[in-house]
Amino acid sequence: MMKSTMILLFLVVSIMRGQNLIPEVEALLEKMTLEEKIGQLNLLTPGGGIATGSVVSKNVETKIKTGKVGGIFGVSGPDRVRIAQEFAVNNTRLKIPLLIGADVIHGYKTTYPIPLGLSCSWDMDLIEQAAQMAAKEATADGINWNFSPMVDIARDPRWGRIAEGAGEDPYLGAKVAEAMVKGYQQNDLSASNTMLACVKHLALYGAPEAGRDYHTVDMGKVKMFNQYLPPYKAAIDAGVASVMTSFNDIDGVPASGNKWLLTELLRNRWGFNGLVISDYTSVNEMIAHGLGDLQAVSALSLKAGLHMDMVGEGFLTTLRKSVKEDKVTEAEITHACRKVLEAKYKSGLFEDPFRYLDTDRPKKDILTAENRALARKLAAHSFVLLKNHDNILPIKKDAKLALVGPLADSRNNMLGTWAPTGDPNLAVTILEGFKNVASGARITYAKGANISDDPEFAKKINVFGPRISIDKRSSEELLQEALAVAKTSNVVVAVVGEATEMSGEAASRTDISIPDSQKKLIRELVATGKPVVLVLMSGRPLTIPEEFDLPVAILQVWHPGVEAGNAIADVVFGDYNPSGKLTTTWPRNMGQIPIYHSVKNTGRPAPKDKFEKFKSNYLDVDNTPLISFGYGLSYTTFEYSNLTLNKKNIMQGESVDITVTVENTGNYDGEEIVQLYLRDLVRTITPPIRQLKGFKKVFLKKGERRTVNLELTPDDLKFYNGSLEFVSEPGEFEVFVGTDSNASLKKSFVLK
Ligand code: BGC
Secondary structure (H helix, E strand, O other): OOOOHHHHHHHHHHHHHOOOOHHHHHHHHOOOHHHHHHHOEEOOOOOOOOOOOOOOOOOOHHHHHHHOOOEEOOOOOOOHHHHHHHHHHHHOOOOOOOOOEEOOOOOOOOOOOHHHHHHOOHHHHHHHHHHHHHHHHHHHHOOEEEEEOEEOOOOOOOOOOHHHHOOOOOHHHHHHHHHHHHHHHHHOOOOOOOOOOEEEEEEEOOOHHHHHHOOOOOOOHHHHHHHHHHHHHHHOOOOOEEEEOOOOEOOOEHHHHOOOHHHHHHHHHOOOOOOEOOOOOOOOHHHOOOOOOOOOOOOOOOHOOOOOOOOOOOHHHHHHHHOOOOOOOOOHHHHHHHHHHHHHHHOOOOOOOOOOOOOOOOHOOOOOOOHHHHHHHHHHHHHHHEEEEEOOOOOOOOOOEEEEEEOOOOHHHHHOOOOOOOOOHHHHHHHHHHHOOOOOOOEEOOOOOOOOOHHHHHHHHHOOOOOOOOOOOOOOHHHHHHHEEEEOOEEEEEEEEEEEEHHOOOOOOOOEEHHHOOOOHHHHHOOOOOOOEEEEEEEEEEOOOHHHOOOOEEEEEOOOOOOHHHHHHHHHHHOOOOOOOOOOOEOOOOOHHHOOOOOOOOOOOOOOOOOOOOOOOOOOOOOOOOOOOOOOEOOOOOOEEEEEEOOOOOOOOOOEEEEEEEEEEOOOOEEEEEEEEEEEOOOOOEEEEEEEEEEEEEEEEOOOOEEEEEEHHHHHHOEEEOOOEEEOOEEEEEEEOOOOOOOOEEEEEEOO
């Protein structure tokens, strides 16, 4: 090559790199026809997994072979994926491999707790390890792209998908988002055990009106920026490879066609340079939203900044026509195609389309003893001890124990919602777990009640298999059997709550209490006078005012995953001292919803513990929740003292170092999650009374006393003001440190 040509080439490559263009991708784009580019924007599912909409893609094989598909999901296993990949690579002109996606939401085959449960560990190392394990297993099965993490902030427990996220708090949510992206991607997308992550659902999907799934979202920008957007942004900052849009509208425009969201915010403001995909048929659904026909909504979405169309095929079937009619430009299609190809390039598929297809790997990497041990640990760390009347827990391993309740021996309900790659048959039931861990105990089991007695309700829940099985025996017979078993025992453990599919997608409830059949069982068990432990299983916070008042112990276990029974037994029998803390606020009743800890003061704050006319309170219930954000007990007790700040006054850009002494004053070794809340007393936008701004999980042996260090960075003092600038404003701040969001140790400082 002549020297001048080489210099020219070098210059072109450097310019491309400067614009973050990948020369190999640009060269490929040069060769592609309009048709081939549009084909890459099509993401299909041939079925086989759980379809989450009414449409399943047709003729996928022919479409792949004719270059009409850029990626597929719902196909797994090296052999099956190889077939699909060969369709693409051996038949299409340019041999472009497929992205192979999946919903690996809480573990691939080794299912770990639902994400809401996992977030209650507040343990970012563990969460990262969980995601890393999921990536290792999924990639062993041929998957290179994961539709996770789901980081939607949710403050309305009626919404069933609250189960899939990290709860209500933007600070904690951002940390979890970052940990999961790191876990899936490990900063090396082309490694054969990492996968592209996809943060979802941009944006605000967790705030539908009245908690009804897919419902309208209406939110001002200040709230959006301060309370709902931080976790998505954290995932972007952590280098997430792709973003999925949400079903809902934002300021009247559905996310998939929202230019402000996808271009102004995501691309321009946050600098996201990766792939943006729709949710399942969310482009087509814009027709029902009222934005025009398929051609119009597809053009709108492409122009807004969407690159790939999931299942709906609006891009595939209308974009060519739209180019002809000057409704979109070929350059816009090329840009979207570039993003799809770049994702493939980054995951190493161009180098080797079969890189994730080693048939030896599933046996080696999936459901290993090591993975199951991690799932067991993750589950135990996700449980939250809500109450421990008379220290009923832990139970001695030689107890005479009655194990009752419709979830005590219900394999089908252990994995939790949205575990399409997990196998419920592999789950350890509570009955099995108890026998494994406490082989010296005398355990007698009785079902005691149906999850629900309503056959119509059961039908709605049993869509993916039997979750609620209504017993042939009458409810009275079930109850009497349980009471008889209880009476011959020294302690009763009742496993009650929600079936798996009572939370999750399209599983909103307007009454989030424990179903009546089970409530009755609980009351009657307590009336026997035996010590009662409620192991409460659910995919969301529940309203439990009556149960919370009973003289019982309550261990909230969410849906714990494949090692459910073993992990619950570890905690119930004291092999692990529970340390989880709630990441959602639990309401007293439905009327308090939406409910969350970082509320504002209002102009007429309610007085404490009493009603006052013309104040912001209710006639019939206190403003406070039943159980606060950040709350969770341990078998031991922790005392806090000596809160100190290193400065009383700081300048802009300075940090504050905080120390507090924490002492384990009880009889067990244990972990405590030390929490830091901040109050900004005066600013130009009404501040929340408290905001979480730091936490640290510490292990203390019994009797041990330790100084715990925390830090407030300059960013922790900032918020988005009325012009959406991220600023801190001079004035006084109060710092609270303690065991939950009611922390009472307090110190203040002034930002000059
Ligand atoms: C869900 C997404 C999921 C997609 C593909 C949709 O219904 O909202 O979270 O990734 O289906 O399965």
